[in-house]
Amino acid sequence: MRLARLLLFPAMLLSAVAAPSVHLERAVEVTESIQENFWDRKxxxxxxxxxxxxxxxxxGSGVMFSAVVGAARHDKKYRPVMRKFFEGMDAYWDVKVKIPGYEPARTQGGNDKYYDDNAWMVLTFLEAYELTGESRYLKRAEETLEFVVSGWDEEAGGGIWWHEKHNGDCKNTCVNGPGALGCFRLARFEKEPAAAKWNAFGEKITVWTVKTLQAPNGLFSDAINVKTKAVNRDQLTYNAGLMLRVFLSLHARTGERYYLDEALRMGKAAEGLLDRGTGAYRDxxxxxxxxxxxxxxLYRATGDKAYHQRAVKNAAHHYAEWKKSPAPDLISQASLARELWLLVDHETPAGIEFWKKSDKAKAR
Structure with a gap:
């Protein structure tokens, strides 16, 4: 009997590995629904x-592009969609200025660009480059990051503005966080001295953001008004998420324990961002x-399954909400697709290998 159980165990293990992932099924379902209801092939x-x-x-287009990149890691039919979408977004790319960047809407020139919109694009284009090796994505990431860092000046001691035209008079974590992370991630694909330049700029942004906007619990306030010096102390999930990743990036490159400890402190403090009723993030x-x-x-960096379980719980809640009543807007549905494909990454050889290489990548 004992021998029979021993013989049966490998078969059970293979069956479990071969069983379809609920996250894969859901990611496919949500993404195909988006393709049917939002995608304009022309x-x-x-x-x-x-x-x-x-x-x-x-x-919203940037979030959707990140979802398509996630899908393309697992189904090659999304590779041409990714390329077509990338080319389509040229309609937002303003070339009539000294430093080109993405307009909020399809450009006629002269709109008030958001530096944070552009910072998100840097991150997703670098991921597309890591996936495909196609230089178009790296080149546009470089160009876009040049625009992002052009938003830095010394008012309020430094920092990148939220708007190109300083609408709202504020400098926000939502641009400085992804701006710093973009510098660190781009540096991994650059040769010296460009790599050193980007790492130094990322560190400068990080120092300013920590000094100006980090709260005592380790999370980050939303923004500082440059004119009044008043700080908006709202703590939002996307601010926490990007600064946590900044600390992980610094730890991966330098090996300094301080940065990992800061990431862990933020990971613990993020419990306060959860809705007690749903167990998902309140935002x-x-x-x-x-x-x-x-x-x-953070789960990949530490092996602590609690962070993976927190991600799973959020995705389950968000998917249930989608099944009950899909949000009418693209950005909400794209965010769910992105979330689900990231979970698929942690369950498949392709995804595991991708992030293993990405997390350990060094400057060339």
């Missing part, structure tokens, strides 16, 4: 509303999915 762009005609703003998914991504990166 323009290569996605509508802002389900069944609508008007393309989404660049922020809308368009922000919360970025904290889920940080949880998964």
């Amino acid at each position: 323009s290569g762009l996605y509508a802002s509303k389900s069944g609508g005609k008007d393309p989404d703003m660049i922020w 809308p998914i368009k922000w919360a999915h970025l904290m889920v991504e940080a949880d998964l990166e």
Whole structure:
């Protein structure tokens, strides 16, 4: 009997490995629904509303691009979609200025660009480059990051503005966090001295953001008003998620324990961002999915399954909400697709290998 159980165990293990992933099934379901209800094959762009005609703003488009990149890791049919979408977003790319960047809407030139919109694009283009090796994505990431860091000045002691035209008079964590992370991640693909330049700029952004906007619990306030010096002390999930990843990136490159301890402190403090009723992050998914991504990166860095379980619980809640009543806007649905594909990454050889290489990548 004991021998029979021993013989049976490998078969059970193989069966468990071969069993379809619930996250894969859900990721496919949500992504295919988006393709059916939002995708315009002719323009290569996605509508802002389900069944609508008007393309989404660049922020929502960037989230959707990250979802397509995630899907393309697991199904090659999304590779041409990714390329078509990338080319379609050229409609937002303003070349009529000294330092080009993405406009919030399809450009006629002269719109007030958001530096944070562009910072998100840097991260997703670098991921596309890591996946495909296609230089177009690296080149545009470099160009876009040049625009992002052009938003730095010494008012309020430094920092990158939220708006190009300083609308709102504020400098926000939501641009400085991904701005710093973009510098660190781009540096891994650059030769010296460019790699050193980007790492130094990322460190400068990080120092300013920590000094100006980090709260005593380790999380980050939303913004500082440059004119009044008043700090908006709201703590949002996407601010926490990006700064946590900044600390992990610094730890991976330098090996300094301080940065890992800061990431762990933030990971613990993020419990305070959860809704006690649902167990999911209290913010809308368009922000919360970025904290889920940080949880998964912290899980990979530490092996602590609690962070993976927190990500799983968030995705389960968000998927249940989608099944009950899909949000009409692209950014919400794209955020769910991105979240689910990231979980698939932690269950498949392709995804595990991708992040293993990505997390350990060094400057060339």
